[in-house]
Amino acid sequence: MKAKVWGCRGSLAAPGPDTVRYGGNTSCLELTLDNGAVLVLDAGTGARSLGLKLAEEAPKRIDVLLTHLHLDHLEGLGFFTPLWTTASELHIWGPASPLKSLEDRIATYLSPPLFPVHLSAIPSHPTFHDTPEDEEWELAGVRLSAQRISHPGPTVGYRVEEEGRTLVYMPDHEPALGIGDLRGVAPEWLSGYAGAFGADVLFHDAQYTEEEYGHKVGWGHSSTEHVVTFAQLAKVRRLFMTHHDPLHTDDDLEAIFVRARELWDGNGVDHDGEIALAYEGMEVEV
Numbered sequence: 001m002k003a004k005v006w007g008c009r010g011s012l013a014a015p016g017p018d019t020v021r022y023g024g025n026t027s028c029l030e031l032t033l034d035n036g037a038v039l040v041l042d043a044g045t046g047a048r049s050l051g052l053k054l055a056e057e058a059p060k061r062i063d064v065l066l067t068h069l070h071l072d073h074l075e076g077l078g079f080f081t082p083l084w085t086t087a088s089e090l091h092i093w094g095p096a097s098p099l100k101s102l103e104d105r106i107a108t109y110l111s112p113p114l115f116p117v118h119l120s121a122i123p124s125h126p127t128f129h130d131t132p133e134d135e136e137w138e139l140a141g142v143r144l145s146a147q148r149i150s151h152p153g154p155t156v157g158y159r160v161e162e163e164g165r166t167l168v169y170m171p172d173h174e175p176a177l178g179i180g181d182l183r184g185v186a187p188e189w190l191s192g193y194a195g196a197f198g199a200d201v202l203f204h205d206a207q208y209t210e211e212e213y214g215h216k217v218g219w220g221h222s223s224t225e226h227v228v229t230f231a232q233l234a235k236v237r238r239l240f241m242t243h244h245d246p247l248h249t250d251d252d253l254e255a256i257f258v259r260a261r262e263l264w265d266g267n268g269v270d271h272d273g274e275i276a277l278a279y280e281g282m283e284v285e286v
């Protein structure tokens, strides 16, 4: 399968001269499976340009898998062209909530006064599904699973397996909440550990520097040290740092990456993987 990054900014779109190298659009990852099927992971503002491409290709079916409903993962949905046509059958998946259906929760945003048209009047009439969380399931001919992870509100990480290759997507995740040093706990107690274990490719939250994290404990995101250690403990082969803070410029991100490499090579966890910063337009063969 092949992954393409359409948005890797966290929290709020941050376009401008300081973010041209890594991009300002919020979370959206396109996954093209070897069998030709298309999965869209999150619908942040990056979904707008992906939608233009998919409308042209008009695949028979598109599955949009939402990790959670924070706006930076959802606000591109209203501008995702396949939502406005009937060329592709559209399915939208997201974590269940005991309070309201997925459709009703998405309609909180896709309805007046926040959006001009109510979700129920949108031409594609997407089918909504609660993401199964206790079992593996099959979608588009591949195996999927979703794990509840530590982040405010119902949030999952997705694991997609095709022909023995695995991609895991956890853009918003705070594995260290209440823990401190991740190396000090049995890894099986770590949020997200089983879901990420042994992944060939992991896209993971890397929002804060270690210094910033000190002021943001409980906000649901990872420090540079957390993302690196988490990926190493989970024996991930290739780590892609994503959900870049909107306040971080391209130069800030490159400084963060220097620190990440230092930890990757020298924090004492045995591993032999690779690490990189996600950027808009990046393509990864899994």
Ligand SMILES: [Zn+2]
Pocket: 010, 011, 027, 070, 072, 073, 171, 172, 243
């Ligand atoms: Zn987010």
Ligand SMILES: [Zn+2]
Pocket: 068, 070, 151, 172, 220
């Ligand atoms: Zn979030």
